[in-house]
Amino acid sequence: MNPQEQDEAAGAEEGLDSLGEGTLLAITAAKGRVGCCFFDPLTDKLSFLEDQQDSTGWDLTHLIIEQLLPATVVTSSTADATFLEALDAQLAALPLSSAGTSAASAPSDAAEAKTRLEYRPAREFYAGPGKYALSQLHIAEGGWYAEAEEEERDSGYDSGLGGEADNAAGFEDAHDFGDRPAKRRKLLRDVEMDGDAARRNRELRVEAFLNNLSTSPLTIGCAGALLNHVNKTRSNAGELDGTFEIKGLELMKLDKVMLVNSDALTSLQVFEDEAHAATGSSRTKEGLSLFGIVNVTRTPLGKLLMRQWFIRPSLELGVIEARHDAVECFARNENQHAVDAIQLHFKHVKNVRRVLKALAGGSGSIADWQSTWMFVFSSIQIRDAVLCLEHRTGIEAIDNLLDSFDSLAFKDLGEMINNVIDWQESQLKSQACVRRGVDADLDKLRRQYDGLESFLSSVAKDVARDLPRELAKELSLIYFPQLGYLITIAYEPDVTDAGKYGSLGWDFQFVIENHAYFKNDKCRDLDRHIGDLESFISDKEIEIMHALTAHVLQLQDQMLATADALAELDCLIAFAEVSRIYDWTRPVMTEDPVCKILKGRHPLAQLCVETFVPNNTSLVGGQAAVKPDPEQDAQMHAAEDKSVIILTGANFSGKSVYLKQIALITLMAHIGCFVPAEDALIGLTDRIMTRVSTRESITRGSSAFMIDLQQVAFALRNLTPRSLLILDEFGKGTEANDGAGLFCGVVEHLVALGKDTPRVAIATHFQHVFLNGVLSRQLPATLAHMEILVDESSKASASDGTKGVESVAYLYSLAPGLALSSHATSLAALFGIPPPVLTRAEEVTHAVSTFSIDSLAVRDEAQMSALEREELRRAEWVARRLVGLELDEPEEGEEGEGLEELRKKLRWVLDGEGGDDEGGMD
Template identity: 30%
Template sequence: MVQTHYILDARLDLANTFWSLYYYCHHGNETVQRNSADTSTFSILVSLTFYPSSSSMSPPPPPPLPPAAAPAYTAPLPSVKRMSRSGGPSSRYAASNNEAQLVSPLSEYPIKRQRITQSPLSIHHDDDQQTSIQPQTTFTMQPFTHSSISMSDETGMVQVSGGSSIMALQWKSGKLGCSYYTQEYRELHVMDDVIERSPADFATQLIQEANPRIILLEYNADDILSLVQSIDGEIQVEKLQGKDFGYEHGRYSLISWFAQINDDNEAASDNTTRHHVYCEDPYDGRKRKTNLQLQCMINLDSVVSIGCAGALLTYIDKLQDYTNRPIGNAVDPHDLALRPVSLRSFSSKQYMHVSNIARRVLGIFEKDVHPNTHQKRNKESLSLFGLLNHTVTPIGQHLLQSWIQRPTLDLNVLEYRHTAISYFSTNDTVVLVKELRGHLKHIKNIPRMVSMIRENRATVHDWQQLLQFAYYSMRIQSSLSSMNPTKELQVTEKIKSAMGTDKLRRVGSAINDMIDFEQSRYEGRVVVKENVDEHLDKLRETYDNLEPVLLQVAQDISQRMPPELAATCNVVYFPQLGYFVAVTREYEQMFEYNLGLPPDFRLQFTTDANAYFKNDRTNELDESLGDNHGMIIDREIELVQYLTEELSTYFSDLLAMADACAELDCLLSMAHAARIHEYVRPEMTEENKIEIHQGRHPIQEMCVDVFIANDAYLVGGCGKASSDVSTTHIENSATTTQHHNENEAASIALLTGANYSGKSVYLRQVALLVYMAHVGSFVPASSAVIGLTDKIFTCVQTIETVSKLVSAFALDLQNLSQAARDATGRSLVIIDEFGNGTDAADGAGLLCATLEHFLSKGEQCPKVLAITHFHELLAHNIIPPTEHRIKLLTMEILSQSCTVQSSSSHSKQQADEVVFLYRVVPGSRACNSYGAWCASIAGIPAPIVQRALELSNLIDNNKQIRPIYSKERQAKLDAIEDIALKLLESQVTNDTLETIRQWVKDLDQIL
């Protein structure tokens, strides 16, 4: 048995392939690589085992080499690059038969070929020296791996072990996108775009969590490439073209792939319920259906991540096409299936997952048009970021935005932030905080300045800002040293350890001793101070004494000129041009005919006022003095470059100090917000519960004079906390006293109540307090215990947009679908009147089925807070009232009957006067939503409101609804009805006959 490894080019024709196998089947263990000129061609290692019919038989002579194939073996080129730690391609050379052969890195390609009983191709030699190729078993695909690859001598197959995934990363326009594929489960994971000023931290976190074997990047993604190379472990980097990462390409690839997956699933299942979107063009209907399904699973508005998914599918398709390339009938495409069969959204395990739609619903960020028309940037409107943002530095503002954009799930980080805010928000630190914020105001965008200085593009303003940073950093360290030693904080340790006072003083002294800032602002460039460099001082001395020298030369030259020209003669110096004799153009005719000018005068150029000449004396000045001003600038550039090199050893310390100052600015900002808004420190715990006492909506309370606080208590999973439920939180109310006890430990809270009663505010309030706690901020409440929450899902009434070809109800369904599919036991789901956009029965059924789905997940049941007006869920016991994991809540109101005057008539009518108390109390209110009363508050005309009340009462009592007529028509109908009743009641006799005739005449007149 002879084993040979071949790397076959995907573009080889079948004849050349068979010829290669035939020619090299008797040459022992060799590695042959066929490549074409196309560098994008994929190559792959194929393990083949050949069984000669007789070991003693000599091999037949090889056939002649095809002419077209010869060049392919003389200059092999690797078709796939493997990036080593140094950034270059990693290849190995092996000596065989006194000839260096290039072994492609694809020998480590994460695909395992295994011979089960026989080789994929068996070549048998018959007695007549004829060769027959017989297909045997097919290739088997094993998971991608992360560790090394070894070759087994006994089995003759590539053995692999470790993790398995391919990841695509892209950082574009300040957004980081990611998608990865796991072959073990054949799943494609797509992330929502993340706003990142620098991709370093978040991309590193994603790589560590996904543990990819291969990372796909754009050709110009040098920043991410350097990041990948700095990570320990072997990661193969594949670079694709930029068009492969395009959004439209990615969206089209996803739709095409997902449609094919749906077709395969429907074809494989006979009892699958199929839903179709009918259009004039069948393909358009299929595409629209697929698009709707995708929007329910991932965020198609994540432009960068969708592009990454498209690049990943493209890469997998190329690999699939190559590995499925049949050689005769030897390869079964189904055994080499690489394409993913399922799709999931994902987020980093270190941060809370909140979609962009959820952020808009909760009011995390809200941009508004700046009132100053000359400002191109928008200003932050009333939002959570606007409430917490009291930063005084640009780097602090950006860091706070990053914190709020990505709430953390690290308890240590949250504890650190809460402890710092707790210290800086006390009354004892008011003076210290004011002093620190005063120092921080002078710190600008230090990372940008360091980058400009490192690239030799810094202006005098950049150098001055760096000098101020060094000075005020020392002031900050001095202020923090006056803190109570028992209150040592982690942020103070960061500031003290980031860069010592001695280093800051050396940086500041070096800049201050080198640069003359006043003269630099005057000249518009970086000017070096005097007495710094002896050679520079001599050049400046020569330049300063240049005027008398030029005056003397001008006098000497004027003696050789006519008197009328001598009076206007000057010698001038132009930097980079040299020295010239300047004569006024008043005697221009003398210049043209060379009258009165010395013979060595040569006209160089003219202006509107003067003509400029060169002569022997100016040439002597050029040689003796030279371009003095240019030499001064060149020397100053050299000295500034020397200063940059001297400070380069401190750049990393300066950046660390800037990060520490930005972190201090964020903590002081949130401490200031906690002090002025009376926020409290939440207790963060690993218990899966939310316990809020007297919570307030942070944004809504800024818009009203008095805000009514409410409690909230939810427990994830099976509905009971692992520890005793707190019974100390009591809500003082005129009508109810609310205690938390073990019976109230529910996973789902179903809230009902009248319109305008504050249900939606309460819903968002709970989610916002959980969000703020995970940012590290204090929360608006009397007390709060917040368990770690990995995701927040919102299913609220969304604003329709023409950019999406779906209805408002379809958007609600997409949000609910994501929550039902991705919510875990530690997630929070808020549902606001789901089902209002469709038939009442369908909406109620969908809501009830969704709640039952959450309950069926057991320990993975999320914490759900839902609002509904479907009172039939409670009235008909569709939701079991004995279910301890569902808690019924309602909004408390006061209602009393009163007499109101109709605006359309002088009649008096009975109505209900409603007072909203905005309190959440246990129980359910399944009787009245007071929609008519809310309509009257909204300014709906009284006749419309009164008619609405009448129709509502008729419907509730199952009575016939009568239309409304005009007064004249109603009078006729009343008269007809009166006559009809009289006719029915009277008996026809001789005495009543005349009366009946009169009634008939009256009826005829009315009709």
């Protein structure tokens, strides 16, 4: 075997090892946003993380690398430069004994465990190819793709291969995903539909796993790059089939942060972008949202940090409780004066990271130096104000600030900056200028420059003594930076005549604004002995400012640590401020999967009404077992301690607000903020999944109901026992019976999880599934409704136009039991639907609910034409003859009635002919 063949074999063997034993991570970043896709060969699953905004220090990227410890990392060569630097540094810092290994297999050689980093062209990370690559995957999760193919066959799909070919393609083996031969998979692909319909069908199937591909282009691009890398690795290893089968797609689980997808953030109104008031501006501003009312931070870094906390709430109990301790300290009345002083100094704290980067790069402006000086002194002032806080002992955020910098070093640096920079002159010249008295050489140069005008005037007089009177009268000597000293006279047509001025020893230089400029021996002497004063002064100032910059950068680490500590302090003080304004209280955090809220309120809805009615909530994960475990404490199975709450009630009664407030209170507790409740016990929640609102878009190409299905499928597939699921009116987008069936299927699936059931809150109008016994009222779920008051007397006292429509008063209070009606017509009356429409609606509703639809036709008989009344009479006549028809049941051993006999009886039913009165009619 030649060396080339040996290298190829080694590469193939390496490819097999990397695919079989190591994990693979594709990750990239653009404009501060990160997307990634992860493949674990031990589970044969792809994990995704929605595109998210990372911090300036790329904290999310570090968290992903630390937790996944991939064997191979693939990234784009055109990703953000700072991201690539941070990624390379993070991978280099990984311990060799753990990088790229798993519990199942660990390499014996530490060198083999070092993570490999590969840079790939940007085209491999485009979202379009990534979406196509995902649509070509064969996903074996529960036989998902196979079931869909079997349904196509049952619905009339013909492979065109015949029975044997269909069997070969795997149609008779739809649920067998053990070791399906590659030729069967290939044959199955050959019989799939072609064209746009097939492509769209595959994309929709993948969206059921990923829930709206278009919102995460970076992640989808990473998936394409990862699959491309896998295919190349398999090809190098000698596997030329080209088919890549996985067991499922799922959300990436990060141990330290809660996952809240974009649908949940939008549905819960955590963020709300509104168009800016400025005409023609493309910028947006924060509207009425949870982030909008909580974000009262004063510093730029504080605003960025708070947004990160909202996007990635913490799952570390110690971190959450440390934030709650700080908020409690800052919210104390006796600390209000100190907090006000801290917030007053926050306005002088700018984005220090950007400022230090500009100073280090030599592009710092006078504004950057002012920001640095004010940051240094503001940090000292804030530190002094923090020391005045009561009950500050043990507050981690305060300790971080006190330990972040040396106050004496900061004071010396601040004084140095103030003593070196002349702020007034710097403002006039728009650049940093050094004060007088800082450097003796610089002061000497400045004195020379200040006296230069009078000196040049005297030199010009000396030069003019030997010139004609006409020429001497217009002559002057001036100084040009970098050009030196020049003689200037008024412009004449023959100014360039070498004979006229050359005889004087003048060399022509240039003409500007009707003046000609020359240089003679006197000017050259001035250039040699005095030189370019302005350049000398500028160079000297630059040298001094570089020295000052070096002093600043010596404290760069302290300044960055202080900036982070101040940003955290800013966020926590903002939490305390809004908690005091809106009367929020501290929640109790626990690792148990519970959500118990006493008199909870919706943080946004309560701002939009005069009086908000609070409600209680009690959800305990894992309490959906139909038969309680006798070994467990009976208190764990109390009536109110259920994993699922199913909420019914009238329209406009507050069901959606109640569901959202549960999720928002849970989210707020995890970011470290107080919550709008009298008391709350919140268990750590790893994911918040919602099906609340439907974001329709022409670009998605999906109906509203299809989007709802994708959201629910995504939630059910990625739920864990520690998750929170919110479902609002699922199933309402399709035919009532189908919607009710889907609702029942989802509920039964959730309660069947038993000890793995997450905390679930559901609102629905399908209360009839409990009334008719489709779902048992003994289901291990809490049945509740939103209370209303119905004024039955209003039916009789109403005008003729609204007869039968009762008046409803909404109490917005949670009560146990089912609601038997949605009272839709009462709400319609409240919003101005015409009375005749309401009356007719009540009549139709009553007829449908009592199975007396014929009464609708009888009531309108007077309005029918003669022909319509005749058709109705004849239809009734035919129906009566059919009901009265008696068919003789054949005795044992006898043949039944022949076809001709049945036809005669049918003619008798329809026309009254060919029959016999003995058939059963009067």
